[in-house]
């Protein structure tokens with residue numbers, strides 16, 4: 001496992017700043033004239049305040065509160081805006097701020113790019129507050145949940161009756177299992193959700209796929225829309241009004257389904273009703289990929305399989321898309337992959353007592369421990385690191 005001391009300061013703080021071009025685009029989409037107050041929960045170098053200023057909105061907002069945990073950054077932003085009586089920069093942990101103001105204060109607009117910090121990098125106190133934010137709003141809390149989730153939940157709780165939130169968050173919100181409760185919470189709490197996705201990486205340095213999340217409170221019918229952009233330049237031609245909302249259901253289901261427009265859903269429905277077609281799921285099982293936690297260790301070639309006598313605990317595997325060609329993948333293709341020394345077998349050790357494992361299997365597991373193959377995060381949180389779940 002990567003320990004705190006191994007990680008860069010930037011990573012521990014989740015400090016990857018939003019490009020001004022993106023902040024400007026987000027502010028233009030959500031800000032309006034009649035806003036009583038704005039909150040930026042983790043302002044970094046203050047780019048969202050800069051955007052409000054450059055779009056001539058800052059002076060018209062009676063209260064702009066920006067929170068930042070890092071002293072130097074908070075000081076810098078405070079200095080930049082020291083002439084503005086309506087701007088308050090607080091050098092504080094947002095999680096503490098939230099506990100202090102929740103129930104007493106709401107915001108018309110919340111803007112930001114919350115820190116993406118893995119659970120294991122949070123302090124004990126932060127973990128506790130994060131858990132209580134999640135569980136007190138009906139969500140489960142666990143070690144897979146990244147700090148941005150708690151920031152988003154807390155900020156939605158701080159919105160006023162018709163408040164809006166615009167956040168830069170990881171694109172994985174659309175489908176990951178650990179965000180199931182979050183998707184349900186957001187669909188319960190918000191009336192309109194807009195997600196702007198980008199084909200090209202907005203943060204190339206960290207290879208993190210992000211999206212812009214815009215949530216609106218209110219009493220209107222619930223709706224969601226996903227708008228696909230290629231890059232930040234596309235904001236220039238974006239016309240939000242030409243993209244209608246689809247009905248948002250109160251479900252944990254993946255939001256990727258909303259990529260399909262209402263019109264496209266109709267076409268799919270008509271094909272479904274047409275008896276000439278059968279469903280792919282009638283012919284084959286469809287499942288998500290397997291999270292081994294260490295693909296190099298758990299996917300093996302023929303030589304390793306033979307050496308450690310693993311054939312009784314391996315399953316056929318297409319480890320990479322380059323291992324399959326064309327529409328069909330038959331046993332013959334698989335055999336060819338084995339013969340050409342591809343890692344075409346997945347080890348799936350059984351959940352039986354370790355003592356009952358054959359010696360050769362134990363030898364392979366010991367080899368893994370010797371080479372620290374078990375130290376990665378996903379393996380380290382399993383009861384038995386060498387048993388891959390949900391195969």
Ligand SMILES: C[S@@+](CC[C@H](N)C(=O)[O-])C[C@H]1O[C@@H](n2cnc3c(N)ncnc32)[C@H](O)[C@@H]1O
Nearest residue numbers: 013015016017018042043044069093094113115
């Ligand atoms: C992804 S950066 C974004 C900064 C800025 N909002 C932007 O969009 O450029 C996240 C920021 O959150 C700050 N941060 C991390 N943990 C925090 C916490 N618990 N409370 C407040 N700020 C925090 C980091 O120092 C960093 O400046």
